[in-house]
Amino acid sequence: MRRFVVRLSIAASLALWPVLAQAISLAGTEWKPLRMGDMPVPDNTSAYIQFRSKGRLTGFSGCNRLMAEYAVDGDTIFIGPVGATRKMCADSVMLREAALATALEQARTFRRQTTELVLFDAAGLPILEMRQTDWD
DSSP: OHHHHHHHHHHHHHHHHHHHHHHSOOTTEEEEEEEETTEEOOTTOOOEEEEOGGGEEEEEOSSSEEEEEEEEETTEEEEOOOEEOOOOOOHHHHHHHHHHHHHHHHOOEEEEETTEEEEEOTTSOEEEEEEEOOOO
16 A cells, blocks of 8 residues: 555656646746747857846846846746847847847746746747756
8 A cells, every 4th residue: 555655646746747847936047048939049159047036037148138027926927128238249149139138028928847948928929948057
């Protein structure tokens, strides 16, 4: 009987893993953008997003530093408005920066599974896919 209870407990934990992973706070995590809508982010970009404590978001777009406030309630997320420093860079980098800021501001829900974070817009379409880069 004890083995059955242990197996049942393990099976229940594995079945709930996606739900439990979703419930883990974003605060204290760092993410590398991989795809914005249909546009892949180049592998060599140094862009990142950090969800800090107290609802503060910081990051780097590959050109400018980003900052915003965010709020999470279940799988709902609100970010913005996104502010940035005003350094000028190559046009392609500036376009990617604008797309990143727009994606963050349009995010309404999210899905987090282990080291993957996807932000969705109000229509439920994926607008920003990221991979976790911190491991603490």
